[in-house]
Amino acid sequence: MSEKKDYYDVLGVSRDSSADDIKKAFRKLALKYHPDKNKGNKEAEKKFKEIAEAYAVLSDPAKRKQYDQFGHAAFQNNGQGAGFGDFSDIFESFFGGGRAQSSGGDFFNVFDDLFGNFGFGQRQRQSSQRKGYSYSERGASLQKSIEITLEEAAKGTEKEVSITKKEVCTACHGTGREPGSKITTCPTCHGTGYVRISQGFFSVTQTCSRCHGSGQIVEKPCKVCGGTGRKNSHKTLTIKIPAGVDSGHKLRVKGEGDAGLQGGPPGDLYIVIFVKEDPRFERQGSDLITPKTISFAQAALGATLEIETFDGKISVKVPPGTQNGNMLRIKGKGMPDIRSGTKGSLYIHIKVGVPKKLNQKQKKLLIEFAKESGENLTHLNSKGFF
Numbered sequence: 001m002s003e004k005k006d007y008y009d010v011l012g013v014s015r016d017s018s019a020d021d022i023k024k025a026f027r028k029l030a031l032k033y034h035p036d037k038n039k040g041n042k043e044a045e046k047k048f049k050e051i052a053e054a055y056a057v058l059s060d061p062a063k064r065k066q067y068d069q070f071g072h073a074a075f076q077n078n079g080q081g082a083g084f085g086d087f088s089d090i091f092e093s094f095f096g097g098g099r100a101q102s103s104g105g106d107f108f109n110v111f112d113d114l115f116g117n118f119g120f121g122q123r124q125r126q127s128s129q130r131k132g133y134s135y136s137e138r139g140a141s142l143q144k145s146i147e148i149t150l151e152e153a154a155k156g157t158e159k160e161v162s163i164t165k166k167e168v169c170t171a172c173h174g175t176g177r178e179p180g181s182k183i184t185t186c187p188t189c190h191g192t193g194y195v196r197i198s199q200g201f202f203s204v205t206q207t208c209s210r211c212h213g214s215g216q217i218v219e220k221p222c223k224v225c226g227g228t229g230r231k232n233s234h235k236t237l238t239i240k241i242p243a244g245v246d247s248g249h250k251l252r253v254k255g256e257g258d259a260g261l262q263g264g265p266p267g268d269l270y271i272v273i274f275v276k277e278d279p280r281f282e283r284q285g286s287d288l289i290t291p292k293t294i295s296f297a298q299a300a301l302g303a304t305l306e307i308e309t310f311d312g313k314i315s316v317k318v319p320p321g322t323q324n325g326n327m328l329r330i331k332g333k334g335m336p337d338i339r340s341g342t343k344g345s346l347y348i349h350i351k352v353g354v355p356k357k358l359n360q361k362q363k364k365l366l367i368e369f370a371k372e373s374g375e376n377l378t379h380l381n382s383k384g385f386f
Contacts, residue, residue, distance in 0.1 A: 004072050007054035015068065019059065020284070026055040027247040031274055034145050055248065139166065139258035141267035148241060150278035154310045154335055156243035163237065163269065166230040166258040172222035174263060176229035181220035186211035214262075230259050239271055244286070244338030249273040280308060286344030287334045289327075293351045294318060309333045309346060316348060324352040 008015055011025045029051045031037075038044030057063045057075070066074040144161050168174040177183065185191040189208035193215040197204050207213040221227025237256060245251075250270050257267025275283075282289040292305060302320035306313050307330070316328060327347045334344030358366070370377055 005050065007058055007067060010050050010054040011058065013058075019061075022055070022058050023248070026051060026059070027274070030055075030247065031147070031276070034147075034274060036145055036147065059248075136262040136264035137260055138264045139260040139267040141257040141270060143270045143272060145272045145274060146239065146241070147274045147276060148245075149276050150281060150283065151310050152241070153245050153273075153275045154243060157241050159239050159241060161237050161239055161271065162234065163256070164232055164234055165256070165269075167233040168259045169222060169225035169229055169231050171224035172229060174229040174259070174261075176222055176225065176227045176262075177218040178220040178222055181218055184217050184219070186215055186217050189215060191215040229261060237269075241271075241273065242338055243341070244336040245273045245275070246283070246338075247273060247275045249338070283335060285335075286337050286342075287347060288344070289347045289349055291349045291351060293353045294322075296352055296354070299323070299350070299352045305348075307346075307348060318350070322350055322352075324350065326350045 008017075011022060011029065013022055013025045017025075030048065033044045033048040033051060035045055035048060038048075057067050063074075142163060142165060144163055146159050146161060148157060148159065169176070172178070186193075186208060188210040189195050193208055193211065193213040194205050195208050197206060208215070211217055218227055222229070225231045235256075237253065239251065239253065241251065250272055253269040253271065255266045256269035259266050280290055290307065292307065294303060294305070298318060299322045300320065302322070303318045305316045305318055307316050309330075311333065314330070314333070316330060318328065322328075327349055330346040330348065332343045333346035336343045355362075367377060
């Protein structure tokens, strides 16, 4: 197994980077590598997962502190490392709760096979069997990325997303067997759903390969779903995206994940938002910054500017004597806070433009102005200036 990369190196930031720097780095890389832009590219998919994992830790102050102190060991030790209670805590930190599934398969089934006694499916299966009813399992949660514009993030929007999910088989109603088919206890695992394999001094527990962890053998599996009780289905959903979202924000759509096994509840769908950069504005939290170039005369004498906002164009007064680099603040014209709805400010970053070419009249007027200001213009007295 290859050594894990340093999270700071994955995001391309230094260890003393601010939270905003980390967020900007994540946004830039996520937009570059996310699956919708790199369909079929396994390297991009791998890179995207590394970025998401690194950001999940470094964006959380407590986890970042633990990582700085202990490194990757903070989140290992069979799930009992610093900062996490078990593997489910780690997974929830990445996907916002629930059981998510990617192209790599069910996260929990992987750990069930690798670590046996630490498997979540086994704990649930054993509990179900002790209570005397058939084994059921919650469906896996799914994840989908959506890219929106900054203006859509400012106003809120609706987007249609297409997903492929496992739904209950209508032929067998999720039982996985033909009508009248008998169910017997698996003779390999004796109904436990797992087998124990001894390897020298070690004993490893694995999911039973014959019954696939159910503990039961179906005499006649359903012909439509092959005995799984579920079949793939394509579905299009309309997702409401609230105003104020930012890149990395997760929306939970309850019950739109995979259907559960043997009557178990369905998983959830998590929508991860990515906001495109807007050439007109730079976003800083709930505030927006827009650059505006004005002339020397406008800066010195004052002026009225027409500024574009997401609510339409507005008139802004530039006070006399405005300096290059000054910020003019317009309250309530920034991004809305996703919780309170209160809008931040729009800052106009003033840049005073210097003309590259002047006609004779303009030059003479500027020289007169400079003389009135007491400026030294001896360098202009050379023959042939005009």
